[in-house]
Amino acid sequence: MSESEIETMIKYPNEERYLEFKRSIKWDGDIRAKITKSIMALANLRDGGWVVIGKEEQQDRSFKLAGMTQEDYDSFDSDNVKAYVYERAQPPVVFEVIKKEYDNKKFVLIRVKEFDDIPVICKKGYDDILHAGNIYVRSKNKPESIAVPGDTEMREIIEIAIDKGVSKFVQRLQRTGIWAPKVETPTSDDEEEFKKQRADLL
């Protein structure tokens, strides 16, 4: 991950489905469970996502690059965070904890990778925040992490898993030479029609 991509995530003006902002917080108590929930939800999203800690929401709903206190910043020890999350997520989530100073302020970024083959399920609960057996996802309506609320979200996760399977299968067939896609030259191309469609932009 290049410096410029990390900077982009820090400076990005608003939350997105794949991007969650948090003010300066300490890796402790309930916060650990809340962040773990976000990490699991982001792992179940196509291409994964990010948690950026050190951004403060203002009254007008914009986010200020406030940074983190030294104590909060120091509390995010990568090994501790990983140990806590691994204990609660199955299969294990792949993520990294990045510490970054920007504009003389401290930020912690957690970059989460999309699940590999099987969606991530919570295997160990915590109070009322995490429940064993739940699958967490990012809400489509607002940037928050929630247990799968309905069939649409469940279908989305299943589609990601199927897509991955299809890609791997097709790639394997082509690599091994068992199956080669058709290579015949198409007879016609409606280039002019498509060109006309975008004429106002040329």
Added chain:
Amino acid sequence: MTEAIPTVKETVDKIKSRGFWEVIIRPLKFNKDRIKSLSECIELILENKVRLRGWDYPHTSNKYGIKSGTDWIENLTDWSDHKEYWRMYRSGQFFHLFGCREDWWGEVRIFWSQQSHTTPGYGLSIMSTLYTLTEIYEFAARLAKRGIFDDFLRVSITLNGTKNRRLVTLEINRSLNDNYICNIENIPLSRIISPEEIIGKGYVFAIDDTLNIFERFNWFNAPRKVLEEEQDKFMKGNL
């Protein structure tokens, strides 16, 4: 004070004022009603965009919002070094213009603005080129999986504003031994492929196109193996 939202024309003009990429992904056969509705066009973009390096391809700006025309939807972005405009038509034609980020780095990054290779028109980042092409082909593959292309699709990519531009490497651990400079104004690349091909080996086309571009910069022996390794890391999110 509310920041003014640029118009499409302002954004397109701004993108074209410096080096820029133009991408068209479309079926071969024209059918203006190929995609049932504009809502389905929105869903196609949002559910298939590619996000391998934080920033997504194509990006959808909430500030501008997705707007509709007669038979298309559009979105624009003018934020930091990201200048983009895209349209998705109900015919299945996806049109995307975006600025070479290298040409806008000087204005947004204080640290880099001192370096000569952030001067507009100066450089083309080797790795960023590979990543951009990988994102384009991955996006096309994801659309192909949704079955919108019939038998064949065309992917056309043009890199504009390349004359006198040179290849640059921004990674601390990499360097180029020679100056590789382009002598032509733009580099057009186009291929017709089947959905099965793009799903199965879109990543190979991305490497091929990367090498094609580098050849136009007179770099004829770029190490394919190194690019493949970098691409593999990129696609697995291991950068």
